Amino acid sequence: MNKECTYDFSHARRGIALLIHNEEYDPTSRFNNRPGDNEDFKHMLEIFKELEFDVHPHRNLKSSDISNRAKEVSEMKDMHKKSDCFVCVIAAHGEEIQEGKSTMTEHVIFGTDGIPIQTREIVEMFDENNCEELVDKPKFFFIQVSS
Structure with missing residues (x-):
């Protein structure tokens, strides 16, 4: 296999x-609770x-x-280096929102308080500009949302 097409999985961790x-969402938010997520959470914990x-x-x-x-987590430089x-796995309420008059949409997830956070903001915390210890290492983001 071409070495340029593979990742090094021989680090210490x-x-x-x-x-x-x-x-469980705050009753004052516009979101219902997400029953069943507890089981998903347990399975994810076990798998990883x-x-x-x-x-x-x-x-x-x-x-x-x-x-x-x-x-x-993005600032755990020594850990990422090794x-x-x-x-990153996120399961929450979420949706797509349109940015102003643009045709571009932005994906957001909602905290339990009903306040949105752009998924892009989270992903960028681990990019080459913010977490250079993860450069040339695979970064997996699994984001499962319900509206």
Whole structure:
């Protein structure tokens, strides 16, 4: 196999798996709870532990807490340097919103407080400009939303 087409998975650690699952929403938000997410969360936790990831699980986070937890993980420079890859799994309410008069749409997820956060903001925390320790390493983002 062409070495240029493969990733190095011989680091000391598999990597960090950041899990964010929002099941219970504030009654003042416009969102209903997401029943059944608890089981999904347990399965994700189990799977990533079996795959030897350093799992950072979080449940029922407000919008600001989602940003803060992602930022904290993105700043774990030494951990990322010794890791093969990075995984982020987010399960929450979300939707597409149109940016002003543009034809462009932006994908957002909602914290339990009903406040949106752009998925792009989270992904960018782990790009080459913000997390150079993950350059040339695979970064997987699984974002499952319901409206």
